[in-house]
Amino acid sequence: MSRIRRIRAEATAGWHSFLRRRTAVFFTFFFPVILVVIFGALVRTQPTEGGLFAEPAAYYIPGYLATVVLFTPLSRVGSEVARYRDGNRFEKLATTPLTRAEWLLAQTLVNIAIIGLASLLILGLVVAITAATLPVTIELLWLIPLIVLGVILFCGVGAILGRLSDSQDGAVAASNTIALPLLFLSDTFIPLELLPTWFIPAIELSPLTYFSRGVRAVTFPAAGDTLFPSIAILAGLAGVIFAIGAYAIPQTD
Template sequence: MSSLARVRAEARASLKSFLRRRTAVFFTFFFPVLLIVIFAGLVRTGGGGTGLFSQPPGYYVPAYLATVVLFTPLSRVGSTVARHREGARFEKLSTTPLRSWEWLAAHTLVNVALIAAACAVLVGALAATGADFALSPWLAAFVPTASVLFCGVGAVLGSLADSQDGAISLSNGVALPLLFLSDTFVSPAALPEWFVPLLNLSPLTYFARGVRTATYAGGSPVPAFAAVLALAAVAFAVGVYALPWRET
């Protein structure tokens, strides 16, 4: 069996496992839409000033997409790695032809497909609210690449956690600060001046700024995408290395 066939078989099993979990399906597809209904539909944006939701609706398109791009891979990959570790499934897989990078590639592919579908739903919901943004082809580059990035991070977090519950807690503990401190929902103007340079330490910042450039602000998203692409390659490699493939 070739590497492609092994990746395809593992991806198929991962997708079936996801579809059997109704809660996972809800939070992947409907929870982000609920956020849009609350914040874009009920809590009006564009009120002026520098506070939360003070910008026009189109400004927050990257923030809504970041909710899916960040939380879905961190929680799903992190908890899956922790669950496999608890059940000694990696030790069993290590005795098969499947390699660690193939396993992570398969689960990353499934997450990329699910996140892309969820983001398509989000974009449709945002358009329905009347948000003024451009449907840029750059979305087809940023969303999958950032998904790969955070799948790698999720694999690292799952490898560090001592249990599945611990992996979920750790993922949320990392995702929540990143979501609000990465030039997404909170604009840099609302943050202390000394903290603004620290935004560049968050990989989500490059995703948010690149998507905002492509869909709202105008300009070239190439530098931001190059940063996301480089970080995705590093994160995937580190994620593969961190997997407890032959843990004793």
């Protein structure tokens, strides 16, 4: 069996496994929808009053997309690696031609499909129930590589967390512990001017920062963020973290 066929077979199995878990399907799409409804429709932005949510509605699109680009790969891949370890499934996997990198790539492809659908839902909902507008230009297509690179990066992080955690519950807890502060402290919902000056350099250490800035450069150009430096840094980080994540996956346990 060729490499492409091995990856396709594993990705197909992973996709059907996701669809069978109805609770996972529901909350994968429900959580970001609730976030958009609460922050976008109920709290609403107040561009003239200062403080939190004082920016135009389109400014927060990166934060909404980050909910699925960040949380979904971390929890799904982290718990999947932990589940495979608990069931000694990596020992069985080691007897097949499928390599660790191919297995992680297959899981990543499944996450790209899931998060791509969720992102379309989020963008449609943001436009429908908030005052946000998207610039309908060819540059909007840059969202595709930004989302793909973000998923690749955080699937790699999820694989590392799954290796370090001692159970599925531990992997999910670790992913939430990391994801929640990153979601709000990565130039997403909180503008830099509202943060202490001493803390701003730490924002540059978050890989989600570059996803956020890249998305904002496309969806809200008025913010002044630049696309190509952000996407270049994101691509470099995605490649490195994915390679580390593939290496972290155990062959036996």
